[in-house]
Amino acid sequence: MASVHSVDCSPQNLADITCNMSDILNEFWLDKKGGAPSLCCDDVWRSNTDADLSVLQRRIYRSTTHVPQELGKIMDSATFEKSRLYQLDKSNFSFWSGLYSETEGTLILLLGGIPLLWGVAGSLTNRLGFGSEYEITQSLVFLTLATLFSAVTGLPWSLYNTFVIEEKHGFNQQTFGFFLRDALKKFFVTQCILLPVTSLLLYIIKIGGDYFFIYAWLFTLAVSLVLVTIYADYIAPLFDKFTLLPEGELKMDIEAMAKSISFPLTKVYVVEGSKRSSHSNAYFYGFFKNKRIVLFDTLLEDYSPFNKTGEPQPEQPESDETSSEAKAKPKNKKQGCNNPEILAVLGHELGHWKLGHTVKNMIISQMNSFLCFSLFAVLIGRKELFVAFGFNDSQPTLIGLMIIFQFIFSPYNELLSFCLTVLSRRFEFQADAFALNMGKASELYSALIKLNKDNLGFPVADWLFSMWHYSHPPLLERLRALGNVKQD
Structure with missing residues (x-):
């Protein structure tokens, strides 16, 4: 039996634990002469590795032009070709947008863009009557300018993805006006959350003393839960x-299934995802005894809005979208799942809850967060870290957070991401098995095929690319697992 040991989390002990890591960081990244360039080289190396994996997958997209024999019974050649072309377009777009992103980031580092923007933020705060002692105020101005820059430079790529790629393959349902309003709304909502949270986090770090990393971690935990x-x-x-799922057979069956596994369901919603995209999804949320299920209307085969009397009512344009902007929904194809298949999909989702996957993911996330804040407490005092990024005369806390979490931890983040991907795939197989044990194997089998078809998922993948990128197992692997158990 494994023994359990207590861990000393004092700042001094953390410094001892991480001394080797600090030496390595100093040797390769934090030297005064080449810190930022060294990080650029590391970033480019990781990007090239990711690009190499994407090249392997693009070869699959280009060379696999006929339906493999084992897929012949579940996918017709027309759908196979559509999914191949869609995924090829997405892969090419990902390559060029990623190349731009890496080039932009490298130039920002090499040309001193971060200290330049910090200086601009300082000038603006000075004009508003705040001196250099108001570091948190300057940090918020810096953060606003940085997110605005990111939103502006990312807008053309988002427009191309939505109105060229998604439009070309029949998924986009947005008008240009709706898209712009949505983007502005996202930006302002993000600022309303990001700025207060950041200001409080910086304040906690500054007044927290030697144990500030514990208080900062507890604060971020509270924010994430809220x-x-x-x-x-x-x-x-x-x-x-969001509208409540109308009374009927489907709602009764969902409530009965939730009750059978003691899932504390309170409400079932349908979200009109079809006004922006034809992609489909389902999820649940909530804590303790207040769980709710959300179904995308694109997941439901025969869904239409209902009024209180249960009669279908004509679709009305949203209040923020004029009738001239409303787009007709495609009528050339039928998509979604029937009621038994929807129940099978929800059986899979509820399996994540019953098997504790949500709690396990949250625990892993918080353990990682605590580790990162602990290491941040050790590294934030390293002046050479700031000098490497052009901050010779000051050590702003926000800049330290950004440098350490975004750049110094980047190799660790890549490794963690891969481990979480492996774990996610394991959880998906377990959730499939849970639905199977509920007697919904055949329904889940057909639902997976339908959802793959509706979302134009390509069922053939390079094993290295799949292992590194796919948080869900490829379709064939999931079908084989369901089929093998059924045969037993």
Whole structure:
């Protein structure tokens, strides 16, 4: 039996634990002469590795032009070709947008863009009557300018993805006006959350003393719990319309299934995802005894809005979208799942809850957050870290957070991301098995095929690319697992 040891988390012990890591960071990244260039080289190396994996997958997209024999019974050649072309376009777009992003980031580092923007933020705060002692105020101005720059430079890529790629393949349902309003709304909502949270976090770090990293971690934990609690009720409705699932057979079956596994379901919503995209999804949220399920209308095969009497009512344009901007929904194809298949999909989702996957992911996330803040407490005092990024005369806390979390931790973040991807795939297989044990194997089998078809998922993947990038197992692997158990 493994023994359990207590861990000393004092600042001194943390410094001892991380001394080797600090030496390595100093040797390769934090030298005064080449810190930022060294980080650029590391970033480019990781980008090239990712690009190499994407090249392998693009070869699959280009060379696999006929339906493999084992897929012949579940996918026709027309759908196979559509999904191949869609994924090829997405992969090419990802390559060019990623190349631009890496080039932009490298130039910002090499040309001193971060200290330049910090200086601009300082000039603006001085004009407003705040001196250099108001570091938090300057940090908020810097953060606003940085996010605005990111939004502006990312806008053309987002427009191309939405109105060229998604439009070309029949997924986009947005008008240009709707898209711009949505983008502005996202930006302002993000600022309303980001700026207060950041200011409080910086304040906690400054007054927290030797144990500030514990208080900072507890604060971010509280913020994440609050955001998870309020997101679906107060934030998501700002962007999409949520309505209660009408009374009927489907709602009764969902409630019965939830009751059978003691899932504390309180409400079932349908979100009008179809006004922006034809992609489909389902999820649940909430804490303790207040769980809610959300179904995308694109997931439901025969869904239409209902009024209180249960009669279908004509679709009305949203209040923020004029009738001239409303787009007709495509009628050339039928998509979504029937009721038994929807129940199978929800059986899979509820399996994540019953098997504790949500709690496990949260624990892993918070352990990682605590580790990162602990290491941040050790590294934030290293003056050479700031000098390497052009901050010779000051050590702003926000800049330290950005440098350490975004750049210094980047190799660790890549490794963690891969480990979480592996874990996610394991959880997906377990959730599939849970739905199977509920007697919904055949329904889940057909639902996975339908959803793959509706979303134009390509069922053939390079094993290296799949292993590194796919948080869900490829379709064939999931179908084989369901089929093998069924045969037993």
